[in-house]
Each structure stands twice: as structure tokens, then as C-alpha cells.
Amino acid sequence: MKKILNDPFAYADETLEGMTLAFPRHYAFAAESRRVIVRPSGAIRGKVGIVTGGGSGHLPVFAGYVGAGLLDACAVGDVFASPSADEMAIAMRAANGGRGVLRLYGNYGGDVMNFDLAGEIVEMDNIESTTVLLADDVASAPRAEREKRRGVAGMVYAFKIAGASAARGDDLAAVTRLAQKTADSVLSMAVALSPCTVPQAGKPTFEIGEIEMEIGMGIHGEPGVTRGPLAPADSIADSLLDPILAEQGPGKGSRVSILLNSLGATPAEELFILYRRLASRLAEAGVTIVRPLVGRYATSMEMSGVSLSVLRLDDELEPLLAAPADCAFWTVA
Amino acid sequence: MKKILNDPFAYADETLEGMTLAFPRHYAFAAESRRVIVRPSGAIRGKVGIVTGGGSGHLPVFAGYVGAGLLDACAVGDVFASPSADEMAIAMRAANGGRGVLRLYGNYGGDVMNFDLAGEIVEMDNIESTTVLLADDVASAPRAEREKRRGVAGMVYAFKIAGASAARGDDLAAVTRLAQKTADSVLSMAVALSPCTVPQAGKPTFEIGEIEMEIGMGIHGEPGVTRGPLAPADSIADSLLDPILAEQGPGKGSRVSILLNSLGATPAEELFILYRRLASRLAEAGVTIVRPLVGRYATSMEMSGVSLSVLRLDDELEPLLAAPADCAFWTVA
Amino acid sequence: MSLTTRSVQAGIASVHRMLEAGGHETLTELDGKIGDGDLGITLLKAFRKLDEVAPDLPQDLGQALAACAQAIASVSSSSFGTLLTTAVLSAAKELKGQQSVPWERLPALLQGAGAAMAKRGRGNLGDKTVLDPIDAAASAALGLSDAPDILAVMRHATQQTIDRFRDRPNRLGRARIFGDRTIGLDDPGMVAFKLMLDGVSG
Amino acid sequence: MSLTTRSVQAGIASVHRMLEAGGHETLTELDGKIGDGDLGITLLKAFRKLDEVAPDLPQDLGQALAACAQAIASVSSSSFGTLLTTAVLSAAKELKGQQSVPWERLPALLQGAGAAMAKRGRGNLGDKTVLDPIDAAASAALGLSDAPDILAVMRHATQQTIDRFRDRPNRLGRARIFGDRTIGLDDPGMVAFKLMLDGVSG
Numbered sequence A, B: 001m002k003k004i005l006n007d008p009f010a011y012a013d014e015t016l017e018g019m020t021l022a023f024p025r026h027y028a029f030a031a032e033s034r035r036v037i038v039r040p041s042g043a044i045r046g047k048v049g050i051v052t053g054g055g056s057g058h059l060p061v062f063a064g065y066v067g068a069g070l071l072d073a074c075a076v077g078d079v080f081a082s083p084s085a086d087e088m089a090i091a092m093r094a095a096n097g098g099r100g101v102l103r104l105y106g107n108y109g110g111d112v113m114n115f116d117l118a119g120e121i122v123e124m125d126n127i128e129s130t131t132v133l134l135a136d137d138v139a140s141a142p143r144a145e146r147e148k149r150r151g152v153a154g155m156v157y158a159f160k161i162a163g164a165s166a167a168r169g170d171d172l173a174a175v176t177r178l179a180q181k182t183a184d185s186v187l188s189m190a191v192a193l194s195p196c197t198v199p200q201a202g203k204p205t206f207e208i209g210e211i212e213m214e215i216g217m218g219i220h221g222e223p224g225v226t227r228g229p230l231a232p233a234d235s236i237a238d239s240l241l242d243p244i245l246a247e248q249g250p251g252k253g254s255r256v257s258i259l260l261n262s263l264g265a266t267p268a269e270e271l272f273i274l275y276r277r278l279a280s281r282l283a284e285a286g287v288t289i290v291r292p293l294v295g296r297y298a299t300s301m302e303m304s305g306v307s308l309s310v311l312r313l314d315d316e317l318e319p320l321l322a323a324p325a326d327c328a329f330w331t332v333a
Numbered sequence C, D: 001m002s003l004t005t006r007s008v009q010a011g012i013a014s015v016h017r018m019l020e021a022g023g024h025e026t027l028t029e030l031d032g033k034i035g036d037g038d039l040g041i042t043l044l045k046a047f048r049k050l051d052e053v054a055p056d057l058p059q060d061l062g063q064a065l066a067a068c069a070q071a072i073a074s075v076s077s078s079s080f081g082t083l084l085t086t087a088v089l090s091a092a093k094e095l096k097g098q099q100s101v102p103w104e105r106l107p108a109l110l111q112g113a114g115a116a117m118a119k120r121g122r123g124n125l126g127d128k129t130v131l132d133p134i135d136a137a138a139s140a141a142l143g144l145s146d147a148p149d150i151l152a153v154m155r156h157a158t159q160q161t162i163d164r165f166r167d168r169p170n171r172l173g174r175a176r177i178f179g180d181r182t183i184g185l186d187d188p189g190m191v192a193f194k195l196m197l198d199g200v201s202g
């Protein structure tokens, strides 16, 4: 797979520079670091701040979701690598509007350690902070070891719901509780068809045969559950949905939102082909789909494959999902 | 490149079915054909209707742009193939709110013939109609033979501006004039890095070396202007911009919008890397960029590459570009 | 002997047989080189559909050909399919209300069809498209009255036209964009016309 | 002989030399098999930066090590880098205000660093990470007072730990997800610790 870039070591930096140039109403650099993206308006006084952070190469995740009704600041690492604790601390300070800061990010070792370290750093500044980790990838550990699971596309729901909670003026405890509730209510499952190339590494993250796919593979190419011949779309849809339903079991009459997400190269056409099957499976099960998201919400550059996230809704979460939000990649009006 | 599908011959049909299931507030089938997408609310009385049509495989182009402030109906062909004149006639009838219908689509032989035929068919129904062809691809013919150029991503601007004109109540002549003005004010140029596969054909649309790119290649793999080694991002940006500036020459102080479009697999990160360079080149030339679009607006499934479209703005076009619009792929609020 | 709905039915059957026997592959290959490779399938789908509707065609030649045009339009929308629809429609209009016409009208009908196609496709003679052999075949056969003679003359003129254009570049349709790379290659639409004439001839 | 800022500077120089001489490639390769392949680069960047700040380190061991921790943090954020920052910070806290400490405190300092790392990374002994050889090396060297002895015993204990864990699966970090496929492979972080000890030893 070929890439359009100048210097592989400047891939993340130039990406962020382009983002701030293209969308200056949405994204600005923090004064202290060009690896921290903040809202151009600065921290909002009296609002709980929400920060995230993680590696580059997943746009719109992570920095793309800085915006109204969403996040306040984001620390950005190199491709697929954690940002530093320094940068995370800068992001937390930038997001602080005086009512505390929620750290909301995916469960990856490096990110967790650095965010913990950052939390200790900003405590010295008297910024109150909480943490909610997304660990929605069912393929990455059995239910019994849930806390070891990776965070994947399901985090988009957490950004949206926590963002809406903060935007309406909830306090840190409430925003944190709703973010945690979302994290506990969403499960994801992915299938990978072909790899992407980390610019600094210069070679694909994994190898896979011309007619193979891997169910449960991670967004950085971490091995999945089964590798087998490329199946028809309907059977792929089932492979994504079945393990989620098995664990989450939304009953007849329940309401869910689903995010059917391209990892990058897989076109919208193929997402819709999969969606048909998912819609009919869920209708059969008596489950109503609310505000589905179909598109590229959490990617791995040019990787080919899809992920499915299912969020169980209730009367508390559903209005927050519907609340207005605005970033350069996603507008809920 | 691998594809997620069931039956290659049902690729277009299943795509449309998924679209209508996922976004029933945005897309519905016409009563007479499942190859025609209309607004679920039906034709809007007293509004000029806008229809488009073309092959599948380019989402959001074409059917994705049916929506408020955009298009009213779209006839959809197989992947990269024209819809039939029958389907186009159905789309025109569905879009007719009594004030006439504009046919707004890309300059491809089959589409033109079929839309002409469709126009003759609906004339019998006393539906007044006009045609505006997009022919924005500078690589596809020299300036002297402009009318032979293909229509590519620039058509998104025409959908937006004509859509806004119709939405505010302009008559058919005015909507047509503004669509034509947009068509005359936009130029595009593309670079392709790797091909896509038409499901029914089962093999890539073209072949290209592992470190090659082709400047000026068409969205169906039509040969371009030059093929050469994969260049650095900044030099690719120049290759896209230079021929457009040479022909369009926006002077110091002029205002343009630019659409930097991924053909499918090329990730957002790489669009932003290119954007940096474009922004600095245009700033140097004293040209102001207004409302840039960066993302996937006109694709060729999983093809890797990008296109650049530059639209010259004036006081008449700029507010129409900023007017509200809403489809499942793009919201201007 | 004159041209009737039966002749139309027989013609459909022969061309269909020729295509199923492999004729469509030749076209696919040619169109694959300088186009999107769908010409064989386009014609195959058209003639399969025509074969379906053939038994029920009315005696009125105009109505029969109009039904044929609609059949083609319903299954195919690639350029050649639309041009074929246009051509058949043009003949349908000419023959409205007639159940039988002398064969000698065929060349003029073909000329009229060619003109309709040129209008529809905004094409000109010399662009290296199906228009060129149609014009050549029709002109050459004007005045002849015997079906086998007409077909023989048309086939000869068509082959001559293909040969004459081989070393020129395509100037219309998808192939145009390939420019000089089309030099030395036969235009797929011309060859399609030739194959249809061959098919009808036996 | 005792541990001073000069010893820290000398240690940095030796490890840096070892990494530049190719040590980082070993780590990259190992981490490439069961991780993201960045461990070699992470260490190289850390030690290049340390080498930059080394000449200006203050005599106060606590301050010197705090500066080292900050240097590592500023260039590296992958797990090992963060753990290394954490380890060095823990020693910095212990040694605040001291310009020289006897070598025999080294094992206990290492034990404290290991504990800080375990807390930071939510890890346990037995997970097959760098924590295991650190604990083994520190325990084995407790009570020794001579620098060469301490290093020799630590290197031995580290190698033993690597050997002992080789046929167990990784249970923490990126490698965990590879499950049984990590059996038979050395943990990259353990090997990194071993290489650093080797480097310091000469």
C-alpha cells in the first residue's frame, strides 16, 4: 500500500498542521505543544473538560473529535504510539475550565501509564480529574478479563455522550458516571482484510493472504480470533454481530445504536451491504436501531476491514446521543 | 484489493438497500424503481427539482447527495455504469414539484445519451427540464476541447450551490444558471496510486507499480497525463494545483473553495499532509480559501489517490456554498 | 420476400446464437483494452432479453421494433445499448403501421438509424465509432433489393471500414481518452456491428 | 568507591554506545515479533537524549536523576520509556540531597524502582515483563557491596529469568494479545534490561 507523505517521521506533525490550517474554527494547537489539539476558543469556564489522547493514524479518532458537544483537548502521539505524559498534562490544563477534567481514552498500556503519570503531574496544579477507559473490543480478552480489553471504535459513543453531558453543564461526577456507563454499554468486534503501513516502519503491520480475512484483529494489526477465507458479506456481518449479542444480549424491545465503521480502505458501499444484514438480524431479534453511524469514525489509515460497535441505550443515554455536536468530521444538528 | 460483498451482480442493489435501511430519514426508493433514490418526503411542491445519476461505486456521489439543500432524486447504475434512461425518467418525475427539473451530472458518454433520452421521455409528461454537465477534470482534455472533459469531484460544489439555489425558491432558469456558473468555475485534477476492483469484473481497473503514481488518471482508471515514481506529498500537491492555477488563474485577493478528496483508501491523515502545502501555495498567491472540504466526497470504492477541485467564488456563489444542507454524508449547519 | 416480424425474430435468434457461441467474448476483450470491457455483456444481455420477448412480438413492424427497443433499454444502459435502442426506435417510427416492407428499404432504414445515433451520441463520421461502418454499409447497399445481396455488400463495406480506421485514433466515447494508444486497435463498436451482420447472415 | 553523578554519566555513555553499536536492532526485531517493533528506537531516542543532557547533570544525585527522568519522558512515550521514566524518578526521590551513596544501596534502589514500575503499569511478577528480571536481579544482589560483584550477580540472575520465562506466555502489555504465540520467545523488555546491564558492565 502506497502512502502520500513527505518525511515519515513528520507524518503526525504534518497531519496536525494540515488539520489546524484546514479547520481553524475547529482545531488549534495548544500554546505549549504542537502535539496537543484544543478548541480555538480555549477552555470553557464552568464546563467540565474532557480530554483524550492516543496515537496518530486513526482519524477522526482522536484529535478529530475535539469540538462542541464532544471533546476539549487531545494529546497526539506518533502513528500508533502513545503521546507523552507531558503532552497529556498540557491537554488536561488546556481543557480545564475550573470544574475538573475527565480523561477518556482507550485501554492501551502505554496510554494508560502516560495518562496516569499526567494525572499525577496536574494534581499538583490542583486540577481535579477522573479517568474512564474504553475497553470495548470483545475479541481482545474474554469477558472474565474485561479490564484487559482494548478500546476501539466504541469510544466514539463515549466521546459523544460524555461530551453532551459536559455541554449541558453536568458536574465532573455526572460526566464521569455517564462516560463509564457508555463504556460499560458498548461492545465492538472487527474484521481485517488487509494491513496498513506505519510510515516510520515502512512495511505493512501484518501479512495476510489475497483471499483471507482475520476476525477480531486489532486496529494496530494485533492478532485476532480466527483467520480464514474471505467470507460473503452476510456471513461477515454475522461474525461481527454474534459475539456481541452473545455477551450483551439486548432483549426484545430494547434499543441500540450501532456504529458500522470502515477501518479505512473499505468503501461506504460495502458498509451498506453489511448494514442490510445487520438491520435484518436485529429486526428479527426485536431490537430497534437508533441513530446508526455508518462510515469512517475510527480508522487505521489505509487498512481494509470494518468494525461493528453496538451501544445499548436507555432513557438517559439516548437524548445525549441525539444532542447537537460539531467537529470537522461529524455534525449532529 | 479485497471486497466485502455477497453477489457481485447485486453490489449496487444491496448498497442502495443498506443506505435506505440505515438512513430512512434521508433516502427512500422511488415507488417505481429500486435503482432510483428520492427524498422520503417526496417532491417538494413549488421547488425546482434537481436530479443526478451515474454509476455506483462513487459514494457519496451520486445518491448520497440526495437531501435538503442538495438533490431531490438520483438514478443509479451498476458499478461505473450509466443508469438506464427509464430510471432517469423515473428520477425526473420523482423530483418534479411543478417548477421544472434540472439534470445535473457528470460528462460521461453513456450518462449523457441516457439522460438525453430520458429528457425526451419526460417531455411527453410536460415536465420542463434543463441540463448542466459537469466537465471539471482538466486532465481529460485540453482547454480547447473543454466540452469533452469528464465530470469528477467538482460536481459536489454544483450539487451544493444548485441545491441551495433551488431550496431558497429560485426558478428553473436561475437554478440552471447558477449550476452552470459553478460548473464553469470549478476545475479538478487527480492522482491515482492504486486501483479498485469492479465487482462484476473481479479484477483491478488498472495496473500500477508498487512505487508508481499516475497524475491525471480518471476515476474509472482512465489513463492520465503522466505516470512516474511516487513523489513526496508536497510535490504531489503541486502537480495537482499547478495545472488548475495555470488555467483558472485566481488572482491576488480572490476567494476560492477547495475540495481535497480521497478517492477511497487514502486516509484523512494524508489529505491533511497535502493540505498544508496547498494552503501555503495559495496563501503565497494571495488567494483566500473559504470553507475547504477535506475528506471523501467522490470516491472510486477502495482506489487509492486524491483529487483536488478548486472553485472560484464570487458574491453570488459564496453564500450558496454556506447555506444549510443535510444528507447522511455531509451536513452544513 | 420481404421484411416482416418473422424476419426480425429470425435475426434476433441468429445474433443471439452467435453471441452465446462466444461472440461476446471477442467484444469484451476488445472493449477491455480501450474501454470498460462491458460491451460483450451489454450485447449478451440485450439479446437474451430480445430472445425472451421475440415470440410475442406483434405483426405490426413498428410496434414490434418499439417493443424490441424497450427490451434493450430495460437491460442495458452502456453507450452501445443506448445507441442500439435509439437505432431500433428510429426504425420503429419509420415502420409504424406496416406489417411487411420490401428488403430494399433496409439500407435507408439503417441510414436513418445511423443519423439518430449520431444525434443521440453527439458523434460525427470519422470519430472511429460504430457510426462509420453503419454509414458505409448503408450507402453501399442503397438500391439493392435482394436480402442476401444487401447483407453481403454491407458485410464487405463494414470490414473495409474497420480496416480503414484501424490505424487511426478513437475520437469519441470512453476510448477517446486512450488517444494514440487506440491506433492499431479495432473499435469495439464497429466489430460489434460486424458480428451482428455476420450473425444475421447465418 | 561509591555511586555519584559521574557513575550515572559513565553508565549513560556505555549503554548509549552499546545501543548505537547495534543493540537497538536486536530489540526492534524482538519487539517486532510480538509487539509494535519500536522498543529499539524508544531506547535509542532515550539514550541519545540522555547523552545530550549528561554533561550538565548536577552533583545532587536526586536532581541529576530527575533531570534524566525528564529527558527520557520528553522523547519517548512507549511503555518501556514510561516505565524507565518511572524507575528513574523513583530512584531520584530516594536519593534527593545526596551526592554520593555506597554501591550496596543499588539493589534496594532497583527494588524500589521495580515496585514503582509495577504500580505504574498495573503489572505483577510472573507476567513475563521487565519486572521479573528486575526483581530477580535486585533480590540476588541484596547485601553485596562491590560494584563489579553486584553487576555480575544481576546479569546472571537476569539471564536466568529470561531463560526461565522463555517457554511461558506473555501476560501483560502488547505481547499479551499474542497469547501462546509468545511461548518460546524472549520478552523484549527483559532483553532490554539485560542489554542495559551488559552495557553498564563494559
Ligand SMILES: Nc1ncnc2c1ncn2[C@@H]1O[C@H](COP(=O)(O)OP(=O)(O)O)[C@@H](O)[C@H]1O
Binding pocket: B109, B110, C031, C035, C036, C037, C038, C039, C042, C077, C078, C079, C080, C081, C083, C117, C118, C120, C121, C122, C123, C128, C129, C130, C131, C172, C173, C174, C175, C187, C188, C189, C190
Ligand atoms: N457517442 C458515441 N457515438 C457513437 N458511438 C459511440 C459513442 N460512444 C461509444 N460509441 C460506440 O460504442 C462502443 C462502446 O460501447 P460500450 O462498451 O457500450 O460503451 P461504454 O461502456 O463506454 O458506455 C464504442 O466502441 C463506439 O463504437
Ligand SMILES: Nc1ncnc2c1ncn2[C@@H]1O[C@H](COP(=O)(O)OP(=O)(O)O)[C@@H](O)[C@H]1O
Binding pocket: A109, A110, D031, D035, D036, D037, D038, D039, D042, D077, D078, D079, D080, D081, D083, D117, D118, D120, D121, D122, D123, D128, D129, D130, D131, D172, D173, D174, D175, D187, D188, D189, D190
Ligand atoms: N504494563 C507493563 N508493566 C511492566 N512492563 C511492561 C508493561 N508493558 C510493557 N512492558 C514491558 O515493555 C516491553 C515493551 O516495551 P515497548 O515496546 O516500549 O512497549 P509498547 O510499544 O507496547 O508500548 C515489554 O516487553 C515488557 O517487558
Ligand SMILES: [Mg+2]
Binding pocket: C031, C035, C036, C037, C038, C039, C078, C174
Ligand atoms: Mg464499454
Ligand SMILES: [Mg+2]
Binding pocket: B080, B081, B082, B110, C036, C038, C078, C079
Ligand atoms: Mg460501459
Ligand SMILES: [Mg+2]
Binding pocket: D031, D035, D036, D037, D038, D039, D078, D174
Ligand atoms: Mg513496542
Ligand SMILES: [Mg+2]
Binding pocket: A080, A081, A082, A110, D036, D038, D078, D079
Ligand atoms: Mg510502542
